Structure formats: structure tokens, C-alpha cells
Amino acid sequence: MxxxxxxxxxxxxxxxxxxxxxxxxxxxxxxxxxxxxxxxxxxxxxxxPHTRLAITAFMYGCVGLSVAIAMMNYIMIEDWPQNIGGKPSFSFLENMPAFVPIMFELTVFFAAHLMVITFYMRSRLWPFKKAExxxxxxxxxxxxxxxxxxxxxxxxxxxxxxxxxxxxxxxxxxxxx
CATH class of the missing domain: 3.30.70.260 (ACT domain)
Structure with a gap:
């Protein structure tokens, strides 16, 4: 039409x-x-209307933080605990200061990459799409x-x-x- x-x-x-x-x-x-x-x-x-992408970015960051916590708890506490520098390896909370950089990086990683995917989907920018x-x-x-x-x-x-x-x-x- x-x-x-x-x-x-x-x-x-x-x-x-x-x-x-x-x-x-x-x-x-x-x-x-x-x-x-x-x-x-x-x-x-x-x-x-105002965009809700900021809320989406926050949710994606929360997903990244959750994945980071679950991953580090499984790898460093449950599956293969190691004594690195004399730090106790039997509790996530005791090791959390050492995990903060990883939690930060995965939060940013998930938020950034999922926001790019969301932007392309929302803008309908598919691979090989003809320009409008x-x-x-x-x-x-x-x-x-x-x-x-x-x-x-x-x-x-x-x-x-x-x-x-x-x-x-x-x-x-x-x-x-």
C-alpha cells in the first residue's frame, strides 16, 4: 500500500x-x-515520546552482574577452589573484594553488547537491509x-x-x- x-x-x-x-x-x-x-x-x-532504552540498559547490566556473580561463585568457590595469595576459598563474601573488577567488567560488557543488539532490532537494521x-x-x-x-x-x-x-x-x- x-x-x-x-x-x-x-x-x-x-x-x-x-x-x-x-x-x-x-x-x-x-x-x-x-x-x-x-x-x-x-x-x-x-x-x-521519551525512550525507555535507559531502563533496558539498567536491566541488561543487572543480567551481567547476575551472570558474573553466578559464574565466579561456581568457578572459584564450588567447582575449583584455589588458595591464591592466602585468600580463603570457601565463601563468596570473603572473596568478593577480589571479584569486584570482574563483576564491573561483565556488567558493562552485557549492557553494552545487549544494547547494541537492542538498538539494531528497534531500528530494524538487519544485515543486508536496503537503505531507506x-x-x-x-x-x-x-x-x-x-x-x-x-x-x-x-x-x-x-x-x-x-x-x-x-x-x-x-x-x-x-x-x-
Whole structure:
């Protein structure tokens, strides 16, 4: 199923931010904004909800810490206890100060690697996926705002986007797959 959208191209990030605010104030739906670099405050201006990735990172860190504790308890206390430097090997708590670096490293390891996997899954970035960038100039120095045309006067919307500072405006049939 295809839908019609308008691609409005901008050459400055400040002009883009003002345009996003104006488009949202007129109650038009912005499908997506493509930028060559992160624009601070754009997510808030677009009205995107806050991400829960920080909570996910914390949970992944807790998983890493749990794996580290279980692994060290099994390896160093239950399975193969060794007398290293005169430290007692019959209790996890007595050895915990020596285990802190390992616990820290595995916490960071799990959080970092699982967050990368989560980011790719959430962004739908699969191996060999075809790029979805509608205009190659957005990887260099242009900013593109994709506005939904449904139930709106195309001429009025095009004129409005031109007044917001767009240097180029195109109506495009977008494939929704």
C-alpha cells in the first residue's frame, strides 16, 4: 500500500527546527525527519515520546552482574577452589573484594553488547537491509522533513512548507511495507 507524502528539503538545522515547530503547530503529521547529524531537541520538537532504552540498559547490566556473580561463585568457590595469595576459598563474601573488577567488567560488557543488539532490532537494521534514505543529500548537508499528505490540501501544504524555509519540495508516493 502506498501513501503520498511531501518531502521538504532544508539546508540549515535551525531553519529545520523552526519549520518542525510550525508544521506541528498547524497539526500536520510529520512522518520522519532525515538529518546528516543529530539535531539537539528535534525529538522533543517532533513530539516523540521519551525512550525507555535507559531502563533496558539498567536491566541488561543487572543480567551481567547476575551472570558474573553466578559464574565466579561456581568457578572459584564450588567447582575449583584455589588458595591464591592466602585468600580463603570457601565463601563468596570473603572473596568478593577480589571479584569486584570482574563483576564491573561483565556488567558493562552485557549492557553494552545487549544494547547494541537492542538498538539494531528497534531500528530494524538487519544485515543486508536496503537503505531507506529518501534523498542521498541528507547524508551530507541537507535536512529532509517527510510530511503526510492524507486528508490535506496539497497546494496549501506545499505553500506552507515553502514559507517555512524549504529549498525544495516534492510530492512522493511512499511504499509502506
Amino acid at each position: 502506498a501513501s503520498r507524502v511531501i518531502h521538504a528539503l532544508y539546508t540549515d538545522d535551525d531553519v529545520l527546527m523552526d519549520a518542525v515547530k510550525k508544521v506541528r503547530s498547524e497539526r500536520y503529521h510529520i512522518e520522519e525527519v532525515f538529518t546528516p547529524f543529530p539535531v539537539h531537541g528535534l525529538d522533543k520538537a517532533m513530539g516523540l 534514505n529518501p534523498d542521498v543529500r541528507t547524508t551530507d548537508d541537507h535536512f529532509l522533513m517527510e510530511v503526510d499528505v492524507a486528508n490535506h490540501d496539497v497546494e496549501k501544504l506545499t505553500s506552507f512548507l515553502g514559507d517555512t524555509g524549504a529549498v525544495e519540495i516534492k510530492i512522493v508516493e511512499k511504499d509502506n511495507h
